[in-house]
Amino acid sequence: MSEKKIVSIEDRIPKLKQARKKKANRRLVLYLSFFFFLISIIVYLQSPLSHVKTIEVNGNVFFTDEAIIELSNVEVQTSIWSVDKEEVVDSLETNPIIEVAAVERRLPWTVNISVTEHERVAYTKEEDSYFPILSNGTILREYGQKTQNGDAPLLVQFTDEEYLHKMSVELSELPARILNLISEVHWIPTAENNNKIMLYMNDGYIVDGTIRDFSEKMKAYPSIVSQLDSDEMGIIHIGVGAYFESLEHMEEKEETKEQLENE
Structure with a gap:
């Protein structure tokens, strides 16, 4: 009969401690990453980084891009999160030339406005x-x-x-x-x-x-x-x-x- 190898508890304790330490380190890294992620979001929301810098317009034929932007009431240097998409769509679709409008936020600072004008x-x-x-x-x-x-x-x-x-x-x-x-x-x-x-x-x-x-x-x-x-x-x-x-x-x-x- 072959002899079974017996590992003493004293021999296993260092390995258990090392495994627990690695697990604790991974958890700490995860918590720190999540913490810095939240801090980054807060900084982004509170800083000019979240301000609208670009307004893209597409689908317009009769209107110029500038006219569409004026009708939408979207302004640069305002928070991208303050852009009320439903309100912008309503403003555009009340114009008799525009049949359908859509608004999309593109992070970090772009607002895209799409319109379909009446044919x-x-x-x-x-x-x-x-x-x-x-x-x-x-x-x-x-x-x-x-x-x-x-x-x-x-x-x-x-x-x-x-x-x-x-x-x-x-x-x-x-x-x-x-x-x-x-x-x-x-x-x-x-x-x-x-x-x-x-x-x-x-x-x-x-x-x-x-x-x-x-x-x-x-x-x-x-x-x-x-x-x-x-x-x-x-x-x-x-x-x-x-x-x-x-x-x-x-x-x-x-x-x-x-x-x-x-x-």
Whole structure:
């Protein structure tokens, strides 16, 4: 039988003391680290190190960075922790141009402001200037320009704000490929239909329709045009149902009407 090695308590005590000492040292280092970490936080919060030094702005098109910062009421040299994110968002979103805003603190001293502005969907012309119209119907009169860029349709004779707003919303819901085909939209209300509009398209066609459900009905436009002879111009009706009426047929109808009236 093999003999078991017996270790006396006297031999084990130094090792136990050494292990306990290492454990106590590790605990002391942990406590000291935590203590200095808390001290560092307190110093950071109480010193200019926590003051806002940089304000970043992104997503803005119509507004300059400086204008966004002014609207936000965020100031440099104030504590980054005093920036009330909800209050800043509320300040920005009350502006009719801004649809959504977000604010983020980036330690140690940066505030990031992101905005999404309402999309520009059209222009209107007043005197000799063109003004952008946003998807919520807001006219940006401070952004007048002498020429139309051709990147959005021109709204003509929309003298009533209610119908201007309705038309703007409908245009904002159109796919870009269809919106880009529209040159002008004329509001021509009648006694029977206040929503009546006439569109002049970049491909030469005319569209007769209404503001109500315009975006949904206009989605059929590319399909209708693809079935037409490219040399035959006319009016595409998208009010009740959808059909094409050639200019030649319209002229014949007009001649027949005149003949009947003269008889």
